[in-house]
Amino acid sequence: MGEASNGDSTAKQGVASELSREFKWVEIAQIASNVVLAIVGIIALCIYNGQLSVMKGQLKQMQSSGQQTDQTIVLLRQQATDTHALAEAAKAQADQAKAQTDKMAESLSKSDELIREASAQAKAAQDSVKLATEESARSGIRTEKQLNILQDQVVASRDQANAALNSALAIQKQTEISERPWISVEATAERLIFVNGRQAALVLKLSIKNVGKSVAKNVQADAKMFAAPPGLPIAVESPTKQRELCDHPKLSQMFSTDLFPSGHPVERELDISVLPSDIAAQSSSTADKSHSFVGFYVVGCLTYLFSFDNKVGQTRFAYHVIGPAGFTSGGQPVNLPNGTIPMMSFEVGVDVPKDKISLMQEALASNDAR
DSSP states (O other): OHHHHHHHHHHHHHHHHHHHHHHHHHHHHHHHHHHHHHHHHHHHHHHHHHHHHHHHHHHHHHHHHHHHHHHHHHHHHHHHHHHHHHHHHHHHHHHHHHHHHHHHHHHHHHHHHHHHHHHHHHHHHHHHHHHHHHHHHHHHHHHHHHHHHHHHHHHHHHHHHHHHHHHHHHHHHHHHHHHSOOEEEEEEEEEEEEETTTEEEEEEEEEEEEOSSSOEEEEEEEEEEEEEOTTOSOOTTHHHHHHHHHSSOOOOSTTOEEEOOOSSOEEEEEEEEEOHHHHHHHOEEOTTSSOEEEEEEEEEEEEEEETTTOOEEEEEEEEEEEOSBSBOTTSOBOOOTTSOOOTTBEETTOOBOGGGOEEEEOSSSOOOBO
16 A cells, blocks of 8 residues: 555646646746737837827827818808809899890890791792793793794895895896997007107007997096017907006096997097116017117007996907018018017018008907997
8 A cells, every 4th residue: 555655646747747747848938928919019000100100290280281171161262152153143244144145135036037028028039020921931932932023024125125125136237238338449549650769659549439228428548559479469468457457447527528339439548658778678679789679569448437326347358460561671580599480570660551550469468349
């Protein structure tokens, strides 16, 4: 039993020791936790202290902001006061604008009424113009038809008038042809002389007869003689010279006469000449210069008036003057240096009697009555 008691003591001591160790560890753990808690508390205190400083700064800022807010509130109150005044002014302006708008609305209402009335009047006028236009168009169509009818009538009347006029003109022309005076003329050469041996002068006798049925008034005779190259029976320039003389005649009362229809001719002599310079320009000489030869032609016209209407009538004539030159006294033909034989020509300076001269109508000029 004693051993059992020792064993129990020992066991109890071991349990006590074990419990003592465990309590130590518990204490150590408590101390450690307290230390940790103290550290955490210190850390938390530092954090809280920082937050407190931040909050103090924020509080100062909030106080500053509060002051600014107070100032802003004061300004807003002042602005509100000003805004209220402006609102009152705006309200007054709005009232005035409303009054003006009401007046404008009333004026617009009256204007609308006037516009409606004007529109109605314009429509009525437009309808009236439309009716007038339609009536004018219908009237224009009727007028056009009437004008076409009148135009056709005018054309028909004009055609009838033209036909009547043409018929009258034809009758007048036929009457004129049958009743007018007609002048015929025959010419003969009386003699050809050379004045001073150089200037040729021809006495031309005209036998004039009125073969028509009415009086020829103011009968006037015009004639000219021109030099031509020897040996040629045709004068190329005779048509031109005749037109120059007869196309624009000037009737003169001093040297004209009236000629009645008659079977007996009236004779008249004309003295016509050629200048020495013109003869020299057309003449040709023999080789020894002892003899010169030249040709001559005559153009002329008889101009007169009709007795019933004063129209101008005219009879034209043109002749080549045929001379005896071209042969020697022995009957041999004369040969000029250019090989021409001066047949039917005149020797310059030698007078020629009537029986040695004849006239032959020019083929190129006019010999007719007009």
